[in-house]
Structure formats: structure tokens, C-alpha cells
Amino acid sequence: MDRLAAMRRYFLTRLAGAVPTLFIIVTLAFFLIRAAPGGPFDQEQTLPVEVMANLQKAYGLDQPVWTQYGHYVGALLHGDFGPSFRYKDFSVTELIGQGLPVTFELGSIALASALILGVLIGIFAALRHNRAGDYAAMSLAVVGVAIPSFVVLPFLGLLFGIYLHWLPVAGWEPASIRHLILPVVALALPPLAVIARLVRASMLEVLRSHYIRTAIAKGLPLRTVILRHALRPALLPVASYLAPAVASIMTGSLVVESIAGLPGIGRYMVQGALNRDYTLVMGMVIIYSALLIVMGLLVDLLYAWLDPRVRLDS
Amino acid sequence: MEPLLNIEDLSVDYTHGGMEIPAVRQVSLAVAARESVGIVGESGSGKTQVFMAAMGLLAANAAVRGRVRFEGGDILGVGAESLNRVRGSKLTMVFQDPMTSLTPHLTIGTQLAEVLVCHAGRSWREARNAARHMLDRVRVPEPERRMSQYPHELSGGLRQRVMIGMSLLCEPLLVIADEPTTALDVTVQAHIIDLLGTMRRELGMALVLISHDLGVVAGLTDRILVMYAGRIVESAGAAELFQQARHPYTAELLKCIPSLTGPRQQRMPTLLGQPPRPGDPDEGCAFAPRCARAAPRCRTVRPPLEDAGGSAHRVACHFPLPS
Numbered sequence: 001m002d003r004l005a006a007m008r009r010y011f012l013t014r015l016a017g018a019v020p021t022l023f024i025i026v027t028l029a030f031f032l033i034r035a036a037p038g039g040p041f042d043q044e045q046t047l048p049v050e051v052m053a054n055l056q057k058a059y060g061l062d063q064p065v066w067t068q069y070g071h072y073v074g075a076l077l078h079g080d081f082g083p084s085f086r087y088k089d090f091s092v093t094e095l096i097g098q099g100l101p102v103t104f105e106l107g108s109i110a111l112a113s114a115l116i117l118g119v120l121i122g123i124f125a126a127l128r129h130n131r132a133g134d135y136a137a138m139s140l141a142v143v144g145v146a147i148p149s150f151v152v153l154p155f156l157g158l159l160f161g162i163y164l165h166w167l168p169v170a171g172w173e174p175a176s177i178r179h180l181i182l183p184v185v186a187l188a189l190p191p192l193a194v195i196a197r198l199v200r201a202s203m204l205e206v207l208r209s210h211y212i213r214t215a216i217a218k219g220l221p222l223r224t225v226i227l228r229h230a231l232r233p234a235l236l237p238v239a240s241y242l243a244p245a246v247a248s249i250m251t252g253s254l255v256v257e258s259i260a261g262l263p264g265i266g267r268y269m270v271q272g273a274l275n276r277d278y279t280l281v282m283g284m285v286i287i288y289s290a291l292l293i294v295m296g297l298l299v300d301l302l303y304a305w306l307d308p309r310v311r312l313d314s
Numbered sequence: 315m316e317p318l319l320n321i322e323d324l325s326v327d328y329t330h331g332g333m334e335i336p337a338v339r340q341v342s343l344a345v346a347a348r349e350s351v352g353i354v355g356e357s358g359s360g361k362t363q364v365f366m367a368a369m370g371l372l373a374a375n376a377a378v379r380g381r382v383r384f385e386g387g388d389i390l391g392v393g394a395e396s397l398n399r400v401r402g403s404k405l406t407m408v409f410q411d412p413m414t415s416l417t418p419h420l421t422i423g424t425q426l427a428e429v430l431v432c433h434a435g436r437s438w439r440e441a442r443n444a445a446r447h448m449l450d451r452v453r454v455p456e457p458e459r460r461m462s463q464y465p466h467e468l469s470g471g472l473r474q475r476v477m478i479g480m481s482l483l484c485e486p487l488l489v490i491a492d493e494p495t496t497a498l499d500v501t502v503q504a505h506i507i508d509l510l511g512t513m514r515r516e517l518g519m520a521l522v523l524i525s526h527d528l529g530v531v532a533g534l535t536d537r538i539l540v541m542y543a544g545r546i547v548e549s550a551g552a553a554e555l556f557q558q559a560r561h562p563y564t565a566e567l568l569k570c571i572p573s574l575t576g577p578r579q580q581r582m583p584t585l586l587g588q589p590p591r592p593g594d595p596d597e598g599c600a601f602a603p604r605c606a607r608a609a610p611r612c613r614t615v616r617p618p619l620e621d622a623g624g625s626a627h628r629v630a631c632h633f634p635l636p637s
Binding site for chain 1: 369400403428464
């Protein structure tokens, strides 16, 4: 298949192109975080000057910033994210390695549910265009977009945890789906609502197109018309929204993980930045940017699959 | 015996912004098995609407009244499931714009084969074989390669051949071709018309050819119906209509066909004035404002479609042209 080969070549080319992008992000983040006032060892009580000097020396902060940058990038090229400045005896790799699976599980379940339910609700609303079902679905979608997760999650915890005793309010146990349900709902709701609205609008447009008229005139059952002929073109706007959706879920997980007390990496982003934990913030920036770059790439490939007129060679 | 397609008193009204806009007004027509009928009229005359209504393809804001029977069974207002027993298999349609009428993300092979999978219960493999065979019959070169191509990889003429092939897969009794050549290059138009004629001879199906171009309809049809402002104004055998049109509108249309023989005219003759707009009062003859023969009566009393002598020649005019 020519097209598969073209897709693979495109993927590899773009992946190679992502390296300089990532390098620029690393450089910018490195100097920006150091430009922020204060440092990792500033506390309410000022440390004695000698102690401070020793700490600075131990972590290499006494050296000129360009030398620090050189050391950091050198270590990074060997896959070493460096030691955390605030979590003593922990390397950034260990911290992220512990928290990432939790965040990844939470985020991917939230994204998958937002996609599946959003698409289904969007199709349903389009088929019930301007009828009660359509209005109900779209009103719910407005609620989903408008109410932030830090309101939704405590509310759900109160309702299902404290009043009904169905689900735990917060906390985490490995391999426990029950602990994930409420955070996933809170995290998935905003992107789910956006996806439902996108699918409804694009499905309505696709259903008015000439090729859908042809498909109906061919005497195909409605199910085939929708799933085989209308769904793929109707998903194009969803593909464009995928990268922002991942970003929204990632930032949402910062809040949701703190409220639900989940041991993910979301808290490191906020705490790391507030603590001026330089290496931890850098590690988080690299993980998040790499994820977003890969998402962007997958979206391009998804486009090519959704619409064969999209050309990947150039 | 009842004709293959029998349309009685069909009206189509659109509701738009609280206004009722009539598109088709009490049209009755019949198509016999193996017959070829041309439907002629300018844009907005309702010629397409009649058959879209019969195929159940009108938008949700269209209100359809009347009766449509196909092979003796009602097909109007019966619901998609019942309609799909004939729609796409025995009763098929070829659309105006082959550029937008095929699904862009499915291969030609899939779009053809699914018709047989759906209607004839064939396996995909059998259906694909039959589809490839059909591409060959409608003279698509390299059918094997075309099967795995997407619509955008084919020219307009080829796509229309694919559309025609698609309409013929289940050996239909009636094919409705709605302006099948309007969106195509002039040179390709003749080939497509030719193909429709050949396929009709080979398969023996009935054909309805909708067109605003009398020239396109002329060679391919036995009988021609002329529509104006949602109504049939004249119907006659094709040869008779060309020789002695009785309705002034038909006569004007015929004058608009450029001729290759005879003295060269300075200007292309055109029809003066505009067809009535939706919402205009529906009184008398709709053509009266543009008609040279119109009398006061034409503006108040609607002329019924009546026999006008000749072989099944009918005309709706108070003062038809002499035969």
C-alpha cells in the first residue's frame, strides 16, 4: 500500500522534526524558570549564608547559568532528568515514574470516555435535530462546558460519596476502578461536551450533503448510512480538537488529582513551579510537550485516514 | 394494467420562515414499464422535486401530499424501511453532480458493492466481482484499478459512469436520471447520454430523464412532459412535441435550441421575463405574464391539462397554438 508507506515516512519525518521543537522548549523553560524571583531553597526562615552556599554548591547552582544549562542538556541527552531540588533523595525520573501511570490511566480513560460518549451524544442530537432529544443533549453540553471540574468533583463526591455511599469521595488504591470513576467524570465532562457539540454540528452538515442523499437513495439502512458514509467526515472537527482536548485533560488533572488525592504527576506541576524545583518543572514541561507533539502528529495521521484527499507527501 | 410508476395529485410544499412555499402543485403522471419519459422545465419548475418526493429524499421541512405507487404498491409515506425494499434496487436514481454525489472516503468498489450486499444479500466478494463487471459494462476503463480508487481520483465523466453503473447493479425497473449531464463538459455529455441509451436497450428498464435541455431529452425519450411553476403544462410523444408544440411555453423553449442548419441568427433567442417566484399569487395560468397570447381570462382562470388531439397529446392552455 502506497498510502501506508507514505504515512510511515511522514510519521518518521515529523518525529525527527519534533526534536528541535523539544530542544527550543527545553531551552526556553530552563531560562524562564530561573528568571522567576527566588530559588529552590528560599523558605520563610532565611537559611544561614553558609548552609545556603553549601546547598547551592551541591546542586551546581553556584555556577554560571550557561554552565548549568550545558550540564543539564548533557545529562538530558543521556536520559537523566537530574535530582529533584525539593524531594530529597528522589530523582525527577523516579518522581515522574511513580506518578505518571496514575495520571496516564486517569487521563486516557477520561479522553476515551469523552470521545466515545461525545460522539454518540453528538450523533444522537443530530438525528433528533430540533426535537426534545437534541435540546436535552445540547443543554447538558452547555452545563458540561460551563461548570469547571473543581466544582463538579466536590459536588459528585458529596452526592455519590457522602449522601449515597456508592463511591469513595477521594483517595487511591492500585487497580481500583471505583476510586477513578468520579475523577474521570469530572475530567471528561468538559471535553465530552465540546466533542458532542462539534459532532452534532458537523453531522448535521454532512447529513445535508449530496453523497448522503446518494447513500439514502441506494436504499441503505440508516445505520449503514450513518456509520459507513457520514461518521468519518463528521469526525474531522473532532480530530482538530483532539490536541486541545488532551491539553484540557492534562491541565484539568492538576486540579482533579489534588481534590481527589490521587498520586499522579499533576501536583508536581503546580508544587514544582511554586517551590522553584527547577529540575522537576523541567521534567514536567518535557513530558507534557512531548505528549502534545505526539498528539499533534497522530491528529495529522488521523486526518489522512478520515479523508483520503488529504495528502501526506510533501 | 397499472403503470410501473403512478403519481397522482402530488403536491410538495416547503415551510420556510413560517411561509408555505409550493414547489409542486397537483402533478399526476405515469411511467409504463420499459418506457422512456423526458421531464423538461427550467430551474425551479419542480421537475426534480416530483421524483425526489417519490424516492423519499426531500428535506424534513417538505410536506408531501398525494399518492405514489410503484409496481402497484404505495411508496409515499410508507417509511424508510418499506421504501428501501425498492429504493436503490428496482427504483434507482442518478444525480446531477457526480463530483459531490459519491462518498469521498470510500473506494468506488465499496460504494458499488454495498448496493448488492444490502439488496441482494450477496457476500462482499461476490458483490465486488459483480461491481467490477458493471464498471466494465458502463465502459469505465481499467475497472480493476478503479475499484480501489477514491472518487476524487476519477474525472467527472468517469464518476457519472460509476453513478450510472451503481444505479443498474440490481437490474432496476426504473432509473430516474436527474440532469445527469448538466455538471459535465459538453464533450462528455454526449457520451453519458449515449451510455444511458445503450444501457436502456440492453437492460430494458424504464427511464425518466429530467433536464432543462430539450436537446438532451430529444433523442433518448419516447414521451416528454413539460413543467412550469410546479405544474405539467404539456405532454406529448417526443416527435410530436418537437413538430407541433401546442403550449406557448413549449414553443418558446423549442426556439431556444440552437440549430446547426438553417440561416444563422444574430442572437440566441431567450425567454423574456421571469418564472413566478414562490409566494406569488397562484391564480390563472402561471405563464400568462410572459405569454404573447395571454388574454384577461388567462390571469384569472387556470387552464386544466386537457386532451389536445394527436396521440395522447395534452396541454394546459386556453389558447393553444394551432396543430
